Amino acid sequence: MGRLDDKIALVTGASRGLGEGIARRFADEGAAVVCADVLDASEVASSLPASPSGAQPMAIHLDVTDTAQVEEQMRAVADTYGRLDILANNAGVAQPIGAVIDTPDEVYEKVFTVNVRGVLACSRAAAHIMKQHNWGRIINTASQTGKVAWQGWGIYSASKFAVVGLTQVLAKELAEHNITVNAICPGTMFTNMTKTGFGAAAASADRDRDELLAEHIETIPLKRLGTATDIGAMAAFLASDDACYTTGASLNLTGGEQVFF
Numbered sequence: 001m002g003r004l005d006d007k008i009a010l011v012t013g014a015s016r017g018l019g020e021g022i023a024r025r026f027a028d029e030g031a032a033v034v035c036a037d038v039l040d041a042s043e044v045a046s047s048l049p050a051s052p053s054g055a056q057p058m059a060i061h062l063d064v065t066d067t068a069q070v071e072e073q074m075r076a077v078a079d080t081y082g083r084l085d086i087l088a089n090n091a092g093v094a095q096p097i098g099a100v101i102d103t104p105d106e107v108y109e110k111v112f113t114v115n116v117r118g119v120l121a122c123s124r125a126a127a128h129i130m131k132q133h134n135w136g137r138i139i140n141t142a143s144q145t146g147k148v149a150w151q152g153w154g155i156y157s158a159s160k161f162a163v164v165g166l167t168q169v170l171a172k173e174l175a176e177h178n179i180t181v182n183a184i185c186p187g188t189m190f191t192n193m194t195k196t197g198f199g200a201a202a203a204s205a206d207r208d209r210d211e212l213l214a215e216h217i218e219t220i221p222l223k224r225l226g227t228a229t230d231i232g233a234m235a236a237f238l239a240s241d242d243a244c245y246t247t248g249a250s251l252n253l254t255g256g257e258q259v260f261f
């Protein structure tokens with residue numbers, strides 16, 4: 001028996017990286033998973049098992065910045081499966097490295113529209129469905145940069161502070177409907193985003209990316225990067241009944257890189 005048997009879960013940004021890890025673990029724990037992304041997530045969805053009662057996983061095209069599409073797709077999921085129990089707001093984008101005072105409006109717009117308004121749009125649409133069944137789990141992928149300032153990543157960092165804030169407010173507002181809302185704050189994870197980010201940092205310092213990454217790993221107390229499996233495990237815990245008294249939390253997943261509250 002899995003902890004998420006026959007739950008219906010939707011994961012944004014599920015075609016790769018951390019979202020794929022969350023989708024895989026939810027499915028392994030018994031959920032029927034809807035893999036949502038602007039990229040094609042059908043390869044991930046088709047490799048997932050059905051739920052124990054036979055509900056099939058599926059892939060949908062979902063741009064979290066398109067509020068009308070978010071509303072429409074959430075309704076379609078609820079129509080297909082009869083409900084929506086778990087939402088993992090994982091889709092996110094990084095920014096080109098640069099000082100806040102040199103940031104053009106377009107970078108701010110892009111980062112905040114995906115990382116913050118996307119979480120708002122998906123949570124709003126999903127919570128209205130979850131309320132009808134008096135049960136729900138919303139799990140947001142924030143970041144360690146959502147708790148402590150990161151120079152060069154200021155706008156991204158500010159967007160993740162906003163995700164932590166939204167998590168806390170939504171947790172208070174949705175508790176009466178038995179919907180918990182929590183965030184995960186990953187550190188440096190082994191994904192495309194990290195490889196691209198370290199590539200840009202290396203280029204601007206005229207350094208080798210892998211060398212820079214290796215030096216960074218030495219600063220992480222557990223001496224490795226985080227993985228999609230690591231975040232899948234934490235997300236599954238937050239989605240399960242084991243976490244039924246946990247809401248409004250932003251849990252660190254950093255290997256000790258950051259150890260703040």
Ligand SMILES: NC(=O)c1ccc[n+]([C@@H]2O[C@H](COP(=O)([O-])OP(=O)(O)OC[C@H]3O[C@@H](n4cnc5c(N)ncnc54)[C@H](O)[C@@H]3O)[C@@H](O)[C@H]2O)c1
Nearest residue numbers: 013017018038063064090091092143186188189191192193
């Ligand atoms: N990689 C890290 O070290 C790290 C650390 C902390 C937090 N995070 C956060 O984890 C989440 C996943 O990041 P990742 O490292 O797997 O990155 P990634 O770039 O590999 O994956 C991000 C996914 O989000 C999707 N996406 C982007 N914009 C979208 C949109 N408008 N609508 C729907 N989907 C969209 C992408 O297509 C992609 O599949 C992000 O929110 C990121 O900010 C990552």
